[in-house]
Amino acid sequence: MENSRIKRLLVVGGGTAGWMAAAALSKFLGEGLEISLVESDQIGIVGVGEATIPQIKHLNRALELDERKFVARTQGSFKLGIEFQNWRQKGHAYLHNFGSIGLNVNSTHFHHYWLRSRAEGNELDLWDYCVNTEAARQGRFAPLEKLGSSPLNGIAYAYHFDAALYGQFLRNYAEQRGVTRIEGRIVDVHQDSESGEVRSVELESGQKVEADFFIDCSGFRGLLIEGALETGYEDWTHWLKCDRAFAVPSENAGPIRPYTQSIAHDAGWQWRIPLQHRTGNGHVFSSAYTDEDAARETLLANLEGEPLSDPRLIRFTTGRRKKFWNRNVVALGLASGFLEPLESTSIHLIQSGISRLVPLFPAGAGGEALADEYNRQMGLEYEKIRDFIILHYHLNERTDSPFWIDCREMDVPDTLVRKMALFRESGRLYHEQEDLFTDSSWLQVMLGQGITPQAYHPVADDMSSERLEGFLGDIRRIVTSAAGQLPSHEDFVRSNCPAPAG
Incomplete structure (x- = not known):
């Protein structure tokens, strides 16, 4: 057993996925593992600016990263949620925020009490009872654990x-922990003639880099997981119709917002990600409903500041590998699959893959049961995120373009049909295994996209009308007061984590 022990691990590809894997695995898998990463300066990365979800803070804490230094070195800013414009109807907007809404009572979700109050004439939105939303509206931010x-x-x-600066930041971290970077472009992959396992990669220089276990972070091409092992791909474009994106950075045109924006257009949607030195922009679209020239012009016509380069086209197929772990290769990042960045899950899926790999990492050769379990867990997570993204498209009331009409009329997975039906009938929510998104997230998007529950939980009727009015009024006052005392997002960043000059 000792002779078959995994001693050498090779990460193929750099960028966010590669250096995130190298940094985390060098931290969590101990000193007995020799970790190398091979990448080529000739090959660019897809990263164009990243928006994340709160789970990234778990990784940062585990890596013992200093938050302010991390934000400064990556030209970063803070994110309270995602604003969706024009998704339900043109001119309509709502915020999918990360914070909790209101206060649960008697183990019953707050929104049931809000639904009852709406039936009694309360005109306030659900989001009026959330400090994240109130802070976002006012452009304010500070880490605040409790409301007084x-x-x-x-x-x-x-x-x-x-994303490029984040990769550099993690590269410094990984190299300080002993990870060896190898420069070179891979031209061949060598496999064992009997087992089919990958044994080495060959560089353009003729150098062969051997390892016992491989992490494929080679992007869409999946150099090992697909190019060598022919794992196969599960295509989801019949549900998620977008297959291309133009990306371009632009100058900041005003104070940096503490949230991401997602703006729906005729055949897709546009992102805005505010950084300290620029804004990241992109237009995700379906080539079946618009052509590339029109999509490019839509993006350029909707920038808030001057573009800093020419738009770059990215082609993709939404879906996932049929196996994320095949033989002695685990795929991470774009090599493992692609879900459009509508809910900022790209970085999380890398993080999730790493966090699942560490406890399942094999001691030596074999490990088929470990691989099966890893594939089961990652497959479920991809499917849950897929359903959540489909929800945004399917629940729309737009009649102005064939794209949105077709999204509304298409068949969707049964798992999603059940979830929508339950909420529409009773306002009830349930959380499934491997579902990244909380009940609060599903609640906000289903309400924001137009589902009005036909009923609420009967326990909400146990509270008198006077007490209910006071309960909601108290929450609203606390939320408003707390948000109003926060500094502006711009002032907080400038005072606590300004990016280095130049």
Whole structure:
């Protein structure tokens, strides 16, 4: 057993996925593992600016990263949620925020009490009872764990940052922990003639780099997982119709917002990610409903600042590998699959893959049961995120373009049909295994996209009308007061984590 022990691990590809894997695995898998990473300066990365979700803070804490240094070095900013414009109807907007909404009572979700109050004439939106939303409306931010002495939760947040700078930041971390970087372009992959396992990669220089275990972070091409092992791909474009994106950075045109924007257009949607030194922009679209020239012009016509380069086209097929772990290769990042960045899950899926790999990492050769379990867990997570993204497209009331009409009329997975039906009938939500998104997230998007529950939980009727009015009024006052005392997002970043000059 000792002779078959995995001693050498090779990460193929750099960028966010590669250096994130190298940094985390060098931290969590101990000193007995020799980790190398091969990448080529000739090959660019897809990263164009990243928006994240709060789970990234778990990784940062585990890596013992200093938050302010991390934000400064990546030209970062803070993110309270995602604003969706024009998704339900043109001119309509709502915020999918990361914070909790209101306060649950008697183990019953707050929104049931809000639904009852709406039936009695309360005109306030659900989001009026959330400090994240109120802070976003006012352009304010500060880490806030609690709202004074109240039982209400404080600010929940994630980050925006420059993907290239993030990769460099993690590279420094990994190299300090002993990871060896090898420069070179891979021209061949050598496999064992009997087992089919990957044994080495060959560089353009003729150098062969051997390892016992491989992490494929080679992007869409999946150099090992697909190019060598022919794992296969599960195509989801019949549900998620977008297959291309133009990306371009632009100058900042005003104070940096503490949230991402997602703006629906005729055949897709546009992202805006505010960083300290620029804004990341992109237009995700379906080539079946618009041509590339029109999509490019739509993006350029909707920038808030001057573009800093020419738009870059990215082609993709939404879906996932049929196996994420095949033989002695685990795929991470774009090599493992692609889900459009509508809910900022790209970085999380890398993080999730790493966090699942560490406890399942094999001691030596074999490990088929470990691989099966890893594939089961990652497959479920991809499917849950897929359903959540489909939800945004399917629940729309737009009649102005064939794209949105077809999205509304298409058949969707049964798992999603059941979830929508339950909420529409009763306002009830349930959380499934491997579902990344909380009940609060599903609640906000289903309400924001137009589902109005036909009923609420009967326990909400146990509260008198006077007590209900006071309960909701108290929450609203606490939320408004707490948000109003926060500094502006721009001032907080400038005072605590300004990017280095130049």
